[in-house]
Amino acid sequence: MDLKTDVVIIGAGGGGAVLGLALSRMGISHVILEQASGPPQGLRGEILQPNGQQLLQELQLLELLPKASYKPVRYFHFRQCGGTRLCTIDYGMLPAPYNRALVVWPNVVHQTILERHQQECPGQLSFGTRFERVIRSEGRIIGVEGRLNEQTIRVEAKVVVGADGPFSPVREAFGVPYALHRYHESYLIAMLESPRAFDEAQYYVGRKTILGLFPAAGHKAYAFYMVASNALEGLKARGVKALQREWREIAPEYSPMFESLQDWSQTAYMGTGRVKAKTWVVDGGVLIGDAAHGMNPHASQGRMQAMVDATCLASVLADCFAKGDWSVTALKRFEETRRKQVTMLQQLADEEVFFWNTGNPVLGWLRDRVFATMDHNPRLKYQVLMATAGLRETSPFGWIDRMQAAGFLPDPRANQLPVHE
Ligand SMILES: Cc1cc2nc3c(=O)[nH]c(=O)nc-3n(C[C@H](O)[C@H](O)[C@H](O)COP(=O)(O)OP(=O)(O)OC[C@H]3O[C@@H](n4cnc5c(N)ncnc54)[C@H](O)[C@@H]3O)c2cc1C
Numbered sequence: 001m002d003l004k005t006d007v008v009i010i011g012a013g014g015g016g017a018v019l020g021l022a023l024s025r026m027g028i029s030h031v032i033l034e035q036a037s038g039p040p041q042g043l044r045g046e047i048l049q050p051n052g053q054q055l056l057q058e059l060q061l062l063e064l065l066p067k068a069s070y071k072p073v074r075y076f077h078f079r080q081c082g083g084t085r086l087c088t089i090d091y092g093m094l095p096a097p098y099n100r101a102l103v104v105w106p107n108v109v110h111q112t113i114l115e116r117h118q119q120e121c122p123g124q125l126s127f128g129t130r131f132e133r134v135i136r137s138e139g140r141i142i143g144v145e146g147r148l149n150e151q152t153i154r155v156e157a158k159v160v161v162g163a164d165g166p167f168s169p170v171r172e173a174f175g176v177p178y179a180l181h182r183y184h185e186s187y188l189i190a191m192l193e194s195p196r197a198f199d200e201a202q203y204y205v206g207r208k209t210i211l212g213l214f215p216a217a218g219h220k221a222y223a224f225y226m227v228a229s230n231a232l233e234g235l236k237a238r239g240v241k242a243l244q245r246e247w248r249e250i251a252p253e254y255s256p257m258f259e260s261l262q263d264w265s266q267t268a269y270m271g272t273g274r275v276k277a278k279t280w281v282v283d284g285g286v287l288i289g290d291a292a293h294g295m296n297p298h299a300s301q302g303r304m305q306a307m308v309d310a311t312c313l314a315s316v317l318a319d320c321f322a323k324g325d326w327s328v329t330a331l332k333r334f335e336e337t338r339r340k341q342v343t344m345l346q347q348l349a350d351e352e353v354f355f356w357n358t359g360n361p362v363l364g365w366l367r368d369r370v371f372a373t374m375d376h377n378p379r380l381k382y383q384v385l386m387a388t389a390g391l392r393e394t395s396p397f398g399w400i401d402r403m404q405a406a407g408f409l410p411d412p413r414a415n416q417l418p419v420h421e
Contacts, residue, residue, distance in 0.1 A: 005031045007317065008144055008157040010131040010170045012036075015289030015306030016163030017113045017125075021059065022314035024121045028321055031155050032117075033129040033146045039114045043268040044106050045189050045222055045297075047214065050091070050098035051390025052304040055311060061112060069108040071217040072100040073201050078371050081206030081250045086371035093382050093417070094389055101389075103201075103216045106191070109303075129153060134160060134173045134285070141174070141284035158326045159317060160285045163306070166275050168291035176287065178277040182229070183296060185357050190223040190267045191216070193260035204250045205367065208359035211250045213257070221257060223247070226357065232269055240264065272296055274346060280338075281331040288313055293342045298356065299349035304390050305342055312337050341393040348387055348395065366406060373407040377414040380405055 007023055009016045012034035023030045048056070048070070056062040076089040091100045117125060129148040134141050135156070143156040162170025171178060185208075192213075198221055204211040212224035225247070227235055235243065244258045261267075275294035280287045289306030316334040320326050355367040374380050383396035397405065404411040 003031055003155045005029045005157050007159045008155045009161045009163055011164035012125055013165060014303040015310045017117055018307045019310035019314060021117050022311050026314060026318045032125040033131055034127050035130040037128045039111050040107050043189055043191060046104040046106060046109060047300055048102040048104055049300060049304050049390050050094055053098045053102060055307050064112050069217055070102045070104040071215050073103050073215055074100050075200040078203045081204050081209055086368055087375040089385055103214050131169055162287045162291045163289050164291055166273050166290040166294035171277060171287055171291050174282045174285050176277050176279055178275060181274045183272045184229055185226045186229045186271045188225040188227050188267055188269055190261055192221045192223055192257050194219045194221045195256045205356050207364060213254060280335040281328055283328045284326055286331055295346045296349035296353050298352040299345045300388055301345050301390055309338055344395050369407055370405045373405055377411055379414055379416050382417055
């Protein structure tokens with residue numbers, strides 16, 4: 001089968017589906033090839049940060065999320081294992097109306113975007129279609145070949161977009177050098193029932209221990225439990241009761257919630273990695289989302305950044321199509337616009353990995369001290385929250401801020417906050 005379009009997108013994940021929708025609204029034709037047989041169904045965590053909410057609002061998608069599927073959460077409490085509170089982050093500090101995180105049931109955001117795409121761009125997303133190779137002519141990328149039911153699909157396009165996740169075959173086909181780092185720790189995710197009112201997120205940190213409990217709609221809660229990447233089999237062999245005991249020791253006040261974990265089928269296990277692609281653009285090709293810059297989930301920004309990439313690339317492509325120029329120079333504006341924030345978030349997430357995931361007692365002591373100092377320093381709390389919320393591009397901490405956060409220097413500006421209208 002041979003198709004001809006303006007842009008061919010590989011992958012209908014967080015970035016690809018939004019890109020397709022945004023392009024179509026700008027009058028640029030596209031085709032999406034997705035290897036999965038349909039929209040995702042499995043368990044996965046979903047926290048919509050303020051920048052993601054704003055972006056979905058601008059695309060008129062936020063209002064399409066079923067009200068019963070998400071819960072606005074204002075307070076995130078960081079605690080030592082056992083319960084002692086270290087620091088509370090209040091999303092109410094942020095400019096309204098996105099002064100909350102939205103905790104959403106698994107896949108609802110994604111399915112909403114895909115449904116909208118199906119309505120606005122019928123027939124332009126081909127499920128069950130695996131990308132196989134790029135087609136080049138005179139050194140330039142001019143399309144792709146994929147497989148659907150043993151059939152070869154050939155799509156000719158001005159621009160090929162790799163939105164195909166951290167292991168991106170498109171990135172390989174472009175020949176872009178990259179570094180893929182797999183972290184030692186991954187996450188067991190569980191969907192629990194909350195027998196009593198549960199409105200504020202809890203995040204427990206200890207020696208090589210992290211347990212996050214996030215309130216979800218309908219008396220449900222997500223548990224995110226850090227597990228060494230090679231320790232899942234051992235955890236399962238010890239059984240659900242043993243896991244409940246571990247969680248009770250970490251967060252005794254939520255013991256009744258842990259009783260609702262009955263079976264491993266209520267859980268999912270997600271590996272974590274970081275991708276640093278040397279360049280995100282080639283002649284006639286672009287990488288977005290995890291294919292370009294996968295990051296540790298501590299940033300809580302992976303899906304947001306994939307969506308921001310998508311809308312940014314759509315407007316760069318609108319210019320390219322207006323001028324008839326899809327060269328690497330024209331496409332480079334996308335990377336120039338996006339690199340700064342993504343690099344900052346990758347660094348921030350890695351610093352969090354270093355201090356939060358640690359088993360070293362000195363680093364653990366320093367971590368807890370930073371949390372405790374920040375609890376009394378609205379300025380630093382605001383800066384780090386703005387970064388996690390996706391609302392700033394520069395690092396939340398300079399060197400003086402770091403010394404102040406660690407409690408080694410006083411902060412005369414601790415109570416200075418910007419005034420929101
Ligand atoms: C434990 C964990 C928790 C996370 N929590 C959060 C969170 O709270 N908030 C957040 O924002 N992010 C979170 N993330 C990250 C987030 O899931 C990703 O950053 C985001 O999905 C990236 O979007 P993407 O479009 O780049 O890639 P993906 O969403 O991975 O989509 C890639 C798509 O490409 C398809 N594909 C791959 N190869 C091919 C091929 N050969 N042919 C055709 N299709 C192909 C795949 O099937 C997939 O659908 C978390 C990640 C982990 C591991």
